[in-house]
Amino acid sequence: MIEIKDILHLLGDELKDGTEQVNRFREFIEKEKWPTEQIKKWLDECISESKGAHDPYNRAFQDLIVSLGRRLGFEIKYGRYMGKSGEENYDGIWKRENGDMIVLEVKTSTWPIGSVSQLGDYLEELSKQEGVKNIFGLYVIGKGDVQPLIEQILGSKYKDRMRLILYDDLMEVITLKEELEPVIGEKQAIEKVQNLLLPIESINIGNIVRLIVEIATTKSTAVEEQVEEKEEKEVAEREEEPWTKAELLSYLKDATPYQRILLAALVQVDKEPATSKQVIFLMNEIAKRRPSEGIESKITGRQIAGARGGLKLRRKPLNKEDIIESSWSHAERDYIYKIKDDYKQIVIDWVKGEKLWIKEEIG
Numbered sequence: 207m208i209e210i211k212d213i214l215h216l217l218g219d220e221l222k223d224g225t226e227q228v229n230r231f232r233e234f235i236e237k238e239k240w241p242t243e244q245i246k247k248w249l250d251e252c253i254s255e256s257k258g259a260h261d262p263y264n265r266a267f268q269d270l271i272v273s274l275g276r277r278l279g280f281e282i283k284y285g286r287y288m289g290k291s292g293e294e295n296y297d298g299i300w301k302r303e304n305g306d307m308i309v310l311e312v313k314t315s316t317w318p319i320g321s322v323s324q325l326g327d328y329l330e331e332l333s334k335q336e337g338v339k340n341i342f343g344l345y346v347i348g349k350g351d352v353q354p355l356i357e358q359i360l361g362s363k364y365k366d367r368m369r370l371i372l373y374d375d376l377m378e379v380i381t382l383k384e385e386l387e388p389v390i391g392e393k394q395a396i397e398k399v400q401n402l403l404l405p406i407e408s409i410n411i412g413n414i415v416r417l418i419v420e421i422a423t424t425k426s427t428a429v430e431e432q433v434e435e436k437e438e439k440e441v442a443e444r445e446e447e448p449w450t451k452a453e454l455l456s457y458l459k460d461a462t463p464y465q466r467i468l469l470a471a472l473v474q475v476d477k478e479p480a481t482s483k484q485v486i487f488l489m490n491e492i493a494k495r496r497p498s499e500g501i502e503s504k505i506t507g508r509q510i511a512g513a514r515g516g517l518k519l520r521r522k523p524l525n526k527e528d529i530i531e532s533s534w535s536h537a538e539r540d541y542i543y544k545i546k547d548d549y550k551q552i553v554i555d556w557v558k559g560e561k562l563w564i565k566e567e568i569g
Contacts, residue, residue, distance in 0.1 A: 208244075210251045214262050221265040223286050231266070232284060235273050238502040242277070242384065245270060246377050253348045253373075256314045260288075268312040271346045271373065272298030277380050277503075278403070279303075279396030285310070296328045302400060306340040307332065316350030326364040342405055345370035356409050369405055375412030379403070382418065384503070388464035388512025392500060446527040451552055454529070457521065458556050463499040464513040467492050470562035472530065472545045473554045479531065479542035482507055495564050510543075529553070 213234065214220075217227040235248075252267035265287045275282040280300035289295040298310040309332060311325045325343045333341045343364065345355060352370060359368045371379075379399050386395035402411060402418075449457070461469065471488035472480065480488075486505055493501040514530065521528070529549045535542045545553050557563050 207247070210248050210263065210266055211255070214266065219262060221262050221269075221287065223288060223290075228269075232269055232273065235270055236276060239504065241504055242377065242380050245274070245380075249348075249373055249377070253314055256348075264314050267314050267348060267373075268297050271312045271376070272300075272310060274376065274380060275300035278383060278399055279392075280308070280400070294328075294332075296325075296332070299332075300344075300403075305338055306342075306404065307336065307338050308342050308344050308403060310344055310346060312346045314348035316347055316352055316355060319345075319355055322355070322358045322362050322364060322368060325368065326362065329364065329367060340404075341367075343368040344403065346376060347372050352410065359409055365409075366405060369403070369409060369411050371403070371410070371412045371415070375415045378415050382415070385508060385512060388462065388509045388516055390516065391462040447525055449526055449529065449549065453524075453526070454549060454552055455556060457524070457526070458553070460520065462513070462516060463501050464505075464509050465517055466560065466562060467496075467499060467501065467505070468510060468513040469545070469553055470557045470560075470564075472543055473550060473557055474563065474565045479533075479535075479544040481535070481538050481540040481542055482510060483540060485510060485543055491568055492562060492564055495567060496562060499562075 213231065217231055221228050221231060235245075249267060249270055252263045252270065255261075256263040256267060258264065268287065269284060272282055272284050275298070278300070280302060283299040283301070285294070285296040285298045296309050297312040300308040300310065309325065309328050313319060322343075325345070329341055329343050332338070345368070347355075347370060349372075352372065355370060359365055359370070362368070379402060383395050383399040386398060390398075402415065458469070467489045468485070470492050471485050474488060474492075475484055477484075486507060489505045489509070493499060493505060514532075517530070518528070527546075529546055530543060531546055532541060532543045534540075
């Protein structure tokens with residue numbers, strides 16, 4: 207596994223403002239190929255190894271946090287490591303599509319943190335320069351007691367424009383966005399998680415993130431335990447109807463990119479039913495060869511579950527049957543999937559019409 211110390215060693219064990227090493231480091235960490243788990247390990251390493259403000263691990267932590275804005279759908283701008291008179295001395299900026307801006311103050315530890323008026327001054331200056339009405343401040347903290355900082359914010363004139371979050375909680379926001387994407391689509395997922403980071407009634411938005419995660423986890427566990435019983439009861443209470451070709455094509459028209467790629471993979475597997483490993487491999491191949499679908503991050507089993515969940519949410523009000531068969535295979539020790547025979551040719555024709563057919567391309 208690549209560690210931050212290895213990356214820093216290749217760059218001469220230091221990061222300084224305005225150097226080529228810094229540009230190379232930022233380009234490296236922005237690569238879409240790095241999974242969220244890898245970024246989290248790098249951040250953990252920075253927290254563990256950082257010795258102070260001028261330490262390269264401290265500076266790497268700052269850039270890693272700023273880079274996460276891309277994964278949350280923001281336009282990002284890196285700041286400076288060291289303040290300089292006459293320069294813009296913020297740590298980074300996240301900018302929404304509508305122009306709203308978040309100015310970042312990134313700290314590996316709550317000690318030492320000076321007055322919040324420093325971040326407040328950045329907000330005032332940037333608001334004038336950029337002509338942006340909605341500009342907010344966000345402290346991202348590595349470790350330490352955040353209560354004194356919360357009290358400072360509450361007692362300042364910036365209490366409605368500043369928030370803080372621990373980096374662990376920020377990573378939960380990233381994960382939440384990734385889980386929402388296959389279900390509701392990238393645009394809506396980005397909108398929902400960005401709204402979490404903008405000023406709301408709680409200063410420590412990590413509290414809200416944790417609450418959302420707890421609710422989601424609890425609900426997910428309950429659903430998993432009752433899903434078979436519930437679906438058997440639903441089938442007994444009402445017979446789900448088959449699709450006509452016109453109805454199915456209309457349903458497929460509104461599929462999200464992850465749902466589209468899942469369906470495309472299921473009709474192009476070499477053997478049916480296909481294991482989740484085979485489906486994931488093919489989904490990644492389709493995403494790579496069809497960049498117009500807008501999926502740049504690596505697809506995992508989570509995206510299969512999310513895509514299936516989204517398809518189910520849309521068909522249930524229509525009282526239509528599932529077009530995908532799935533079950534646990536003890537022989538394969540994996541979940542297996544296939545498109546129902548009655549609908550396979552319709553889906554194949556749809557996939558080809560949507561330019562998602564790649565079977566001949568990969569041999």
